[in-house]
Amino acid sequence: MRAIKLKVYQQTANYKIPISYEFRESYPLPPFSTVIGMVHYLCNFDSYHPMKVSVQGSHISSVNDLYTRYEFNNGTKYDAKRHQLTAEGMGIGRGIGNVQLLVDVNLVLHVVPENQGEVEFIYDALKNPREFPNLGRREDLAVFESVEIVELGKKLEKNVEFATLANFLGRKNxxxxxPINELDDDSHENMHQTSLQTGTKYRxxxxxxxxxxxRDKVVRKWEKYEVxxxxFTFFKHENYLLDSEGDFVFIV
Structure with a gap:
């Protein structure tokens, strides 16, 4: 099985948590949907191409920043005393909000297309992007430090701690x-007792x-994964998956 491996740097980024409104809080790493959306955009795909992704990385710190926020409701007529903007007679309020920005983000992303015949096409699209890539918000520019095709395989013969391997590769934090199903039984049980020491659970x-x-109403129904x-954790022996450069891969 082959994958496209990206090493990405971002000076700042926000991967918005959907339920955050007043303060646009960020996930610590980009969601799978964000990575898949970036790949599809750069490849000019106009329909979904099934793929799995693995997301890992770090950031140095986070800061709060201001952004321009627009608010409107369908059917609300423009009122000069309440609204700053109008669009076809609809009133729009403009103000400021707060956003969390991750600083000095480094990522390692693996993209595994279900159709392995698309590996070279996706590789070429990411190696020579048609415009400067972004990941997160439109303004969150992403520098592709390297784009490679790697082989994936289960190669480890003994248990290895994820943090130990990361430190060995010179990566801090x-x-x-x-995925929850890649944790061994002991770690999974311990997670509920000392969750702040072992990690944070997300869907x-x-x-x-x-x-x-x-009535012309269409909504998105998301496929979610528990991770x-x-x-700092250990994994089941049979679930060890590494790429040909020695990095763990947690495909979803």
Missing amino acids: WAAYV INKVYTLNDLG LYTN
Whole structure:
């Protein structure tokens, strides 16, 4: 099985948590849907191409920043005393909000297309992007430090701690989205007792389908995956998956 491996640097980034409004809080790493969306955009795909992804990385710190926020409701007529903007007679309010920015983000991403015949096409699209890539918000520019095709395989013969391997590779504060089913039984049970020491549990979006509710209303139904955001854990022996450069891969 082959994958496209990207090493990415971002000066700042926000991977918005969907339920955060007043303060746009960020996930610690980009969700699977964000990575898949970037790949599809750079490849000019106009429909979903099934793929799995692995997301790991680090950031140095986070800061709060201001952004311009627009608010409107369908059917609300423009009122000069309440609204700053109008669009076809609809009133729009403009103000400021707060956003969390991750600083000095380093990522290692693996993209595994279901159709392995697409590996070279996706590799070429990411190696020579048609425009400067972004990951997160439109303004969150992403520098592709390297783009490679790697082989994936289960090669380890003994248990290895994820944090130990990350330190061996010279990566500080390194963490990953690890699917819950790749944790061994002891770590999974311990997670509920000392969750702050072992990681944070998330339900991360991957892909969506469109559900027609009638009356011209269509909503997205997301496929979500339970993961542990962690930099210190052990894995089941049979689930060890590494690329040909020695990095763990946690494909979802």
